[in-house]
Amino acid sequence: MSAPAAAVAPPPPLKGSDLVMGTIALSLATFMNVLDSSIANVSLPAIAGDLGVSPVQGTWVITSFGVANAISVPLTGWLTQRFGAVRLFTTSVLLFVLASWLCGFAHSLEMLVACRVLQGLVAGPMIPLSQTLLLSSYPPAKAGTALALWGVTTLVAPVVGPLLGGWITDNVSWPWIFYINVPVGLLAAGMTWSIYRSRETQIKKLPIDGVGLALLVLWVGALQVMLDKGKELDWFASPEICILGLTALIGFAFFLVWELTDEHPVVDLRLFARRNFLFGAATLSIAYGLFFGNVVLLPLWLQQWMGYTATDAGMALAPVGLLAILLSPVVGRNVARMDPRWMASFAFVMFAIVLKMRGNFTTQTDFATIMIPTILQGAALAFFFIPLTTLTLSGITPDRIAAAAGLSNFVRITAGAMGTSISTTLWENRATLHHHHLAERLAQGDAVTTETLRQLQAGGMSQEQSLAWLNRMVDQQAFTRAADDIFIASAAIFLMLIAAVWLTKRPPRLAAPVDAGGAH
Numbered sequence: 323m324s325a326p327a328a329a330v331a332p333p334p335p336l337k338g339s340d341l342v343m344g345t346i347a348l349s350l351a352t353f354m355n356v357l358d359s360s361i362a363n364v365s366l367p368a369i370a371g372d373l374g375v376s377p378v379q380g381t382w383v384i385t386s387f388g389v390a391n392a393i394s395v396p397l398t399g400w401l402t403q404r405f406g407a408v409r410l411f412t413t414s415v416l417l418f419v420l421a422s423w424l425c426g427f428a429h430s431l432e433m434l435v436a437c438r439v440l441q442g443l444v445a446g447p448m449i450p451l452s453q454t455l456l457l458s459s460y461p462p463a464k465a466g467t468a469l470a471l472w473g474v475t476t477l478v479a480p481v482v483g484p485l486l487g488g489w490i491t492d493n494v495s496w497p498w499i500f501y502i503n504v505p506v507g508l509l510a511a512g513m514t515w516s517i518y519r520s521r522e523t524q525i526k527k528l529p530i531d532g533v534g535l536a537l538l539v540l541w542v543g544a545l546q547v548m549l550d551k552g553k554e555l556d557w558f559a560s561p562e563i564c565i566l567g568l569t570a571l572i573g574f575a576f577f578l579v580w581e582l583t584d585e586h587p588v589v590d591l592r593l594f595a596r597r598n599f600l601f602g603a604a605t606l607s608i609a610y611g612l613f614f615g616n617v618v619l620l621p622l623w624l625q626q627w628m629g630y631t632a633t634d635a636g637m638a639l640a641p642v643g644l645l646a647i648l649l650s651p652v653v654g655r656n657v658a659r660m661d662p663r664w665m666a667s668f669a670f671v672m673f674a675i676v677l678k679m680r681g682n683f684t685t686q687t688d689f690a691t692i693m694i695p696t697i698l699q700g701a702a703l704a705f706f707f708i709p710l711t712t713l714t715l716s717g718i719t720p721d722r723i724a725a726a727a728g729l730s731n732f733v734r735i736t737a738g739a740m741g742t743s744i745s746t747t748l749w750e751n752r753a754t755l756h757h758h759h760l761a762e763r764l765a766q767g768d769a770v771t772t773e774t775l776r777q778l779q780a781g782g783m784s785q786e787q788s789l790a791w792l793n794r795m796v797d798q799q800a801f802t803r804a805a806d807d808i809f810i811a812s813a814a815i816f817l818m819l820i821a822a823v824w825l826t827k828r829p830p831r832l833a834a835p836v837d838a839g840g841a842h
Contacts (some may be wrong), residue, residue, distance in 0.1 A: 332720050333521040336459040340517055344459050345468075347513035348452045349475045351415050354506045355448045356479035358422070358441070359387065361487035365496045372496065373431045385550040386435045387442040388739060393542050394446025396589045396732040397535070399725020400528065401447055402454070407523040407724055411451040412515045417444035419507035426497035449476075450727035453711075455518060457723065463658055466708060470654025473707045478643045485636045524721070531588040534581050538588060541573030545736070549743040557747070589732075590725045593718070599726060601825040602714030607733045609670065609706065609819055611741030612812045616677065618742045619749055623805045624692070627798045628685070638692050645700030653708050662709035666823045669709070670816045672702035677813035681806045685798055716829035745808055752804035753797070760796050 336344055362369070362383055369383060370376060401410050421441035428434035453472055460468040490498050548566035555563050581587040594600045617639070624630040624638060653665060679695040711730075718726045771792070778788035 332458060335461045335464075336517070341459055343513055344517045345456065345471055347510050347517065348456050349471060350506055350510040351411075351448055351514065352452045352472065352475045353479050354415075354503050354510065355418070355445050356476050357483045357486070358445070358500075358503065359391075359483070361483040361499045362387075365487050365491040365499055368491045368496045369434070373429075373434065375431045382431070382435050383438055385546065386438040387445075388550075388735075389543055389546040390439045390442025391445055392442075392546055392732060392735050392739070393539050394443045395450065395735060396538065396729050398447040398450045398728030398731075399590050399722070400531070400586075400588050402451065402523065402724040403526045403528055403721075406525050407451055407454055408514070408518045408521060410447055411455060411518075412511050414444050414446075414448045414451070415507050415511040415514070418448065419504050419511070422500040422503035422507070425500040428497075447728070450724060450731050453727045454724045455514075455521075458521065458720070466654040466657035466712065467651065468654070469657070469708045469711055470650040470652075473654075473704070473711075474647050474650045476707070478647065485633070485640060488633050488636060523724075528586045531581075531584055531586055534577065534584060534588040537573055537577035537580060541570045541577055542736070544570040544573060546739060549739050552743055553747050553750070589729060590722065591729075593722070593726050593729055596717065598713055598716045598826045598829075599718065599730070601822055602710055602716075603730045603733050605666075605819055605822045605826075606707075606710040606714060606730065607737035608822075609673070609710075609816065610734045611737035611744075612815055613673065613706075613741070614738040615741035615745030616680075616809065616812055619745050619805060619808060620680070622746070622749075623801065627801045628687075634689075638689065639696060641693055641697045642700050642703065644697060646703040647700075649701055649704035650708065653704050657708055657712050661828050662712045663823050663826060663828060665705045665709035666713070667820045669702045669705035670820050670823070672698065672705070673816040674813040676702060677809045677816065681810035681813065683802065683806060683809075685802050710823075712829060713823075713826045716827070745812075749801070749804050749808055752807045753801045756800035756803045757796055760799055 335341070366383065398410075405413075418441060421437055421444060424437040425434060425441060428437055453469070456468045456472055457465055487499050490496070490502070544566045548563055548570060551566075552563055558564055558567065578591070581589055581591045594603075621630075621635040621639060624635040630638065657665065676695040676699045679698075683692070714730050715723060715726055774792065775785070775788050778791060779785060783791065
């Protein structure tokens with residue numbers, strides 16, 4: 323079976339306008355995909371109100387997409403071999419456009435969730451295949467530049483998403499957060515097909531691993547629902563969460579055994595036998611889980627306890643893209659010459675510095691002080707994705723790149739979901755602890771407490787109102803201290819992850835590329 327695969331030479335790199343247009347087409351599709359994973363977040367209250375459901379029920383608009391996406395991402399390798407990378411990517415984009423259009427037309431929560439599931443399923447192959455096609459478009463010496471361009475797209479979209487989603491919801495209507503995908507997706511699909519249709523990858527008529535697919539859907543679905551519902555149901559105090567956790571664990575164990583023994587596995591777990599893929603994917607995923615958990619935590623703290631609106635919180639997070647956009651091309655041009663392990667180590671040091679700065683936030687911290695670490699975080703992001711992706715995919719043959727990128731992205735997405743759940747749960751638990759400690763100081767008879775309550779009641783508040791105001795102040799301090807705890811702990815873990823980076827092997831050094839792509 324391997325001889326025919328070896329006989330098919332990969333197509334030559336693209337040149338000139340085809341390279342530019344191909345890069346734009348793939349970037350547009352990636353941007354649309356990543357944007358859609360965050361654009362609905364700030365629109366949830368409007369969606370829930372319009373569809374007549376509670377905000378908690380409305381979160382299924384987000385989680386349904388995440389569950390379906392996490393299930394379909396690792397199928398990318400098998401689907402690529404079965405249908406071809408170009409055909410699969412173009413079809414995924416067109417189906418994503420259709421699903422987006424249907425989401426905008428949804429008149430009930432059930433219909434919207436069903437359309438979001440479809441959207442998540444067809445979106446799975448888009449990101450790993452955009453990496454695969456982009457890498458095939460550039461010569462090996464320019465692989466870093468290709469990954470830099472891809473990285474910029476994935477870094478900017480999460481910043482633009484909440485801002486754009488909030489503006490559209492406030493000034494137009496929430497269905498348009500989905501409708502805007504239609505022209506972008508059609509343009510991306512048309513450009514991709516016109517440029518890449520003659521560069522289709524080899525197709526193998528492999529049988530479908532039905533058992534592996536069923537086990538994958540079972541354990542990933544159970545895990546994702548457990549993570550999404552855990553905090554609401556008080557985690558393992560709930561029988562439902564215990565059943566979901568047990569289902570995920572047993573399903574994963576059977577999935578692991580089946581995929582490692584099946585002749586045509588739906589997910590190529592043997593990639594983890596490669597040292598660089600194992601440690602690269604693990605380090606990238608743990609770091610992404612930390613990063614994503616803190617990205618979710620910061621705006622929650624700003625909006626719930628610092629009085630920021632959703633738009634203001636988005637503005638406080640938006641500058642993260644500035645240094646990332648400026649430095650990513652520089653990292654991409656030099657990742658082939660320099661040791662990417664040093665670059666990743668620098669990223670982790672920068673993340674630790676940023677989180678240590680945030681660990682000093684108080685209830686008096688002003689907007690400018692909050693923005694400083696956000697700007698610096700852009701430098702960390704530029705040195706994060708590109709070197710670690712380079713290390714993870716190093717030495718993997720072209721016919722396995724799609725499977726490797728899909729599996730790596732699956733592990734990263736799952737780690738991001740876990741990071742979000744863990745960070746928000748720990749935040750509330752630490753806040754409860756801090757509230758208890760702070761309340762001890764305000765025991766009845768404390769002079770400061772008594773005087774504060776007297777002044778509040780003298781200002782016109784009733785005893786109940788003054789006690790509620792005081793409790794709110796204690797909560798604000800408690801949740802701020804709890805956020806500081808999470809930031810500091812995350813900084814320490816980032817520093818420890820540096821050791822894991824050095825368990826990978828350095829990729830072969832390539833000659834410094836002549837950068838003709840100044841516009842890249």
